[in-house]
Amino acid sequence: MTAWTWFTGRFRTWRIKLEAQLSRPGQPLRMKHCRHIVKLIMNYLDDTLDAAERRAFEAHIADCRNCWRFLRSYRATIVLGQRLRDEDIPSDVRERLESFLRHRLQRPS
Amino acid sequence: MTTWLYRIVVNTALMRLRAQTRVPEELLDTAGPLFTEEGDHAQEIAEWALPPDQVLLRQEALGRLQQGIERLPDLYRAVYVLAEIESLPYREIAAILDLSVGTVKTRLHRARLFLRAILADYFADEKGAPS
Numbered sequence A: 001m002t003a004w005t006w007f008t009g010r011f012r013t014w015r016i017k018l019e020a021q022l023s024r025p026g027q028p029l030r031m032k033h034c035r036h037i038v039k040l041i042m043n044y045l046d047d048t049l050d051a052a053e054r055r056a057f058e059a060h061i062a063d064c065r066n067c068w069r070f071l072r073s074y075r076a077t078i079v080l081g082q083r084l085r086d087e088d089i090p091s092d093v094r095e096r097l098e099s100f101l102r103h104r105l106q107r108p109s
Numbered sequence B: 001m002t003t004w005l006y007r008i009v010v011n012t013a014l015m016r017l018r019a020q021t022r023v024p025e026e027l028l029d030t031a032g033p034l035f036t037e038e039g040d041h042a043q044e045i046a047e048w049a050l051p052p053d054q055v056l057l058r059q060e061a062l063g064r065l066q067q068g069i070e071r072l073p074d075l076y077r078a079v080y081v082l083a084e085i086e087s088l089p090y091r092e093i094a095a096i097l098d099l100s101v102g103t104v105k106t107r108l109h110r111a112r113l114f115l116r117a118i119l120a121d122y123f124a125d126e127k128g129a130p131s
Helices: A003-023 A034-046 A051-063 A065-086 A091-106 B003-017 B052-057 B059-071 B074-085 B090-097 B101-126
Strands: none
Touching (some): A034 A051, A034 A065, A051 A065, A065 B059, A065 B074, A065 B101, B059 B074, B059 B101, B074 B090, B074 B101, B090 B101
């Protein structure tokens, strides 16, 4: 992630919060855009949103069928991925990863 | 491959290759859902018909997921495997791969979006019908 990407991302978050607070003082933040929800979904599941963001996130999810479904499927993807812990990493994946690392190791620095 | 081996190999490898290679990321840029200009979902998100516990029982779904992991760009796959499968904390993955924690999270998120899209295609086709 470039510094510019980081900055524009943070700026968008600040702007959304500011607009929300100006339009509805004292009310929970409103997240109107599904795009924003999808960006925050990982922090939501990691429980790293602040309290206001979390409330706004949950308020949007409660009203938006698409985001609710998206959250459920994103979470199911994580659970399915974690299931691979109990399985052997497929040999082709492991070989490709090892090959990638070996290739990088052999490169002159 | 065990976690400690990942750490040693990845660490040694990546110390040498910093900034030498640009991993193609275009594949992952479009991994998420489509949005309208207003930022709403542009398409209806399909409900996965199976409840999570039944999803887990579907070996075919795991196979799809494994195929998807294989298709990830190398550095995305490294982050995904270390985070999701090896269950290492972000900070540790960042140290191993010499990335910022933010970059690790971004890559993991994009990898998940990519894999979710693959699984969504599968579950949309299947509609949860027993195999």
